[in-house]
Amino acid sequence: MALDALSDVSDEALLVLFANGDADAARSLNLRLTPRAFAQAMRMLNNRAEAEDVAQEAMMRLWKIAPDWRQGEAKVTTWLYRVVANLCTDRLRRQRSVGIDAIAEPADDSASVVDGVQDAARIKALYSALDELPERQRQAVVLRHIEGLGNPEIAAAMEISTEAVESLTARGKRALSAHLKGRREELGYSDD
Amino acid sequence: MTERDVDNLDIFFDAARRQVPDPSPDFMQRVLDDALAEQRRLAGRKAPRRAGPGRLRQFVAAIGGWPAVAGLATASVAGLWIGVNPPSAVSMTAEAYLNSGADAYLVDLAPDFQFDVAEG
Known part of the structure; x- marks a missing residue:
């Protein structure tokens, strides 16, 4: 066949x-x-x-x-x-604990070099911040916001209720924001 | 990256979504090799079943499956019980057939028939 x-x-x-x-x-x-x-x-x-x-x-x-x-x-x-x-x-x-230097550079398969560099910086910062989250929060955030799954499917995959998924992703996103803000200076970014 | 960028997590998620990790051909081949090896193992495990059903299975299939076996077992037990402890109607009938002292009677239902034939 x-x-x-x-x-x-x-x-x-x-x-x-x-x-x-x-x-x-x-x-x-x-x-x-x-x-x-x-x-x-x-x-x-x-x-x-x-x-x-x-x-x-x-x-x-x-x-x-x-x-x-x-x-x-x-x-x-x-x-x-x-x-x-x-x-x-x-x-x-x-x-x-994986140090930020150990985080792999993402593959450069984006449309333009400028976009690629910008994406690379964002991806590196994101994964670095994700690494600081508790495993379950990280799982929920990755499945919801990067893999793009719906809450019921995440609930089935993680064997928890949809309410628990919502709670995990909400807490995960709050923690991500806090980590990313904390790293701005460390990563050498400034307001523009 | 600005304050606004950090607050707006979507730009990070969008960037991560755009970067789809690409598995290497070697890795894909390794997984396929695992799959084909597992299929060979499964085929080996199934092989003895192809020899065909055993005698008991054939017998059960011939009489109509396990429900028929249940009916057969019930009938056997009932038959055995009737033999061991027969109801009175059964024992009277059995005595009538088996009693060696019983007389046999010949009943001629058409006694004139032979005479008629002889006379023509």
């Missing part, structure tokens, strides 16, 4: 095909979900090697659970967000 023939097939149906030994389903799921898991892990950990480890581990868990996947209970993407978030939380708890 050609890969494009699977483009309309749901993740859940692909998982059934995968469990039945369909290699094209494996390739299609890999192309759909691995970049997503990797991106989420990168935004949580801001470290390529660590993000690759987490995404590979999360995808391995998906391959293993495929034969026992219960249709209709959860979306594959929500399940994957949850696994990646939990794996990232474990790693963040192990290595809490």
Whole structure:
């Protein structure tokens, strides 16, 4: 079966095909979900090697659970967000303090060099501030404001209520603002 | 970066969203290799099942599945119980059939028939 023939097939149906030994389903799921898991892990950990480890581990868990996947209970993407978030939380708890110098420079794939430089500075400051947040707040803020998930989906991924998600993101954003203000001088920015 | 920028977190989030982390081809291949290896392992685990159902499973399927087995078991137990402790109606019928002292009667329902045939 050609890969494009699977483009309309749901993740859940692909998982059934995968469990039945369909290699094209494996390739299609890999192309759909691995970049997503990797991106989420990168935004949580801001470290390529660590993000690759987490995404590979999360995808391995998906391959293993495929034969026992219960249709209709959860979306594959929500399940994957949850696994990646939990794996990232474990790693963040192990290595809490990453110095600002250790934060990777973002890839320069933006429209213009000026935008790229500006984005790079903002991204660096943002990740530095995110690193100061408690893991759950960081998770909620990343899923809501960078991954762009809705509150119900975040609630399912984090196994908490939507009210708890709202509370976590609100507190997280307040803390982010405070951290970013505190770093203005340290980062060498001035009002313009 | 200005005070206003810091208060407006959206510009930071927008910048982070624009920068989509790109997984390397090597990494994508590693994940795919894991997937295909897991599929081979799953195929190996499923293989013995393809040998076909066992004799018990075949028997159960032949009589109509497990509900039929339940009916069969109930009938067997009921039959055994009737044998051990028969109700009076059953024991009288059984005696009538099995009693060796019972006489056998021949009843000729058309006694004139033989005579008629002989006379033509």
